[in-house]
Amino acid sequence: MNAPxxxxxxxxLLALTIFALTTAEFMVAGMMPTLAADLGVSIGQIGYLISWYALGMALGGPPLTLLLLALRLAEKSALLWLLSLYLVGAVVAALAANYPVMAAGRVLMGVxxxxxxxxCLTLGANLVTPDRRGRAASLILSGLMLAPVFGVPGTVLIEQQAGWRASFWAVALLAACCTLLVGLCVPRSPARAAGQLRGELDTLVSARLWAAYLTSGLIIGATFAGFSYFSPILIQVTGFAPTTIPWLLMGYGLANVLGNLLVGRLADRHTLRVQGVGLAVLALGFALFVGCADSAAPSLLALAxxxxxxxxxxxxxxxxxxxAATPGPLVNTLHTSVITAGLAVGAWAGGAAIDAGQGLRxxxxxxxxxxLLGLLSLLPLGLRRDAAIAARPCAE
Structure with missing residues (x-):
């Protein structure tokens, strides 16, 4: 008999679902000028649409997960309800005739x-043996990696050919297909036990877990403070033609995939070192971009x-x-929420700086x-590790 x-x-399939969700979150970054003109708002306010989506994720995700745990719904049933709610928000955004309606749809999608x-992460963990959960999580989250490579440039190409509403409908259709496939293909799981909610809450009482959350939020916040405005920066400061933006974003996304493959090989054994080196390189990229945004070659290197x-x-x-903690639905959702809170702060701060007259840089x-704050968040861990090494007895 063949082994599974x-x-x-x-x-x-779970990775494709996250691909659809992540593409919807970031797609406005590639069509800011068009959305700003059509909705009658500034580019900074269009950047806030990323923040509204992220705010819905950060503030709405954990309470909704707590509600689902309290109702003791099985993971599959809960995911189908959530994806249906997401589709309602997607339709509202696609039909939006003004900025407030668009923002409301984005918040609902984010929640x-x-x-x-x-x-999705919890279902993936249940589908494999414990020793393969890390690999399964990385594969599921590859949907997030591939969204900048194919999803965001693809929506920009659709927008340039058929308008921004067509892009929004395309993402809604992909999410609807994923919902149908989840309903047909994912095996039915048993309802949650009565004590699972209490166990999930007890898991959250961990300083190590919250330190990990903090660094994650700063990494993604830093990234999207810049990424949210790459399109207008590359067009208006660097001087690239608007038609090149989908391809530049695709190149950026390919760099995401290559980086993810490298980090995935090293993360389990050298987690903190990988985060430290990665944050240092990230800071170097932003410093280069700030200083050389008006030159094409250095800007492309910074983007990479x-x-x-x-x-x-x-x-x-x-x-x-x-x-740091057993990754149940609440731990995973809260991690996502903290990350997106960082994303929301980063995208909002970038837009606020532009609206305050500080320029596109x-x-x-x-x-x-x-x-740099992310690097500082790792410093206490490095100091504790050095103290532990110094406290070890010397070998004779």
Whole structure:
């Protein structure tokens, strides 16, 4: 009798689901000028649409997960309800005739998205043996890596050919297909036990877990303080033609994938070192971009450095959280929420700096500052490790 595959095919369906959710989150970054003109707002306010989505993830995901745990719904049933709620938000955004309606749709999508990602990770962990959960989580989250490579540039190409509403409908259709496939293909799981909610809450009382959350939020916040405004910076400061933006974003996304592959190989054994080196390279990329944004070659190099780190550090972030606590639905959802809270702060701060008259390079300064704060967040861990090494008895 053949043994079951180490990584079931359903893992890739969960990755496709996260790909759809993540593409929807970031797609406005590639079509800011068009959205600003059509909705009658500034580019900074369009940047806030990323923040609104992230705010829904950060504030809405954990309470919704707690509600689902209290109702003791099985993971599959809960995910189907969440994806249905997400589709409602997607339709509202696609039909939006003004900025407030668009923002409301984005918030609703974000609320459903955060809890959906947490449940995708939990379902993936249940589909494999414990020794393969890290690999399964990395594969599921590859949907997040691939969204900048194919999803965001793809939505920009659709927007340039058929308008921004067509891009929003395309993402909604992909999410609807994923919802249908989850309903048909994912095996039915038993309802949750009565004491699971209490166990999930007890897991959160961990300083190591919250330290890991903090670094994750700063890494993603730094990245999206810049990424959210790459399109107008590359067009208006560096001088690239608007038609090149999808391809530049695709190159950035490929750097994400390459960085993710490298980090994935090292994250389990060298988690903190990978985060430290990655944050240093991320800060270097932002410093280069700030100083040379008006020159094409240095700007492209900076874009590559930010792409190779930033979001690509995700396997190290996941490995650190998994080492700090048992990754149940609430731990996973809260990690997603903390990350997106950092994203929301980064994107908001970049837009606020632009609206305050600091120019289009201002988001790059914000990204640099958050990357340096991320490095500082690792300092206590490094000091404790050095103290532990110094306290060891010397070998005779």
């Amino acid at each position: 595959p180490a990584i079931p095919r359903l893992i890739y 459903a998205s955060s809890a959906s990602i947490g449940l 450095l930010i792409g190779l780190t930033g979001v690509a550090l995700n396997p190290a972030m996941v490995a650190r959280v998994m080492a 201002a988001p790059l300064w914000v990204g640099l500052g958050m990357a």
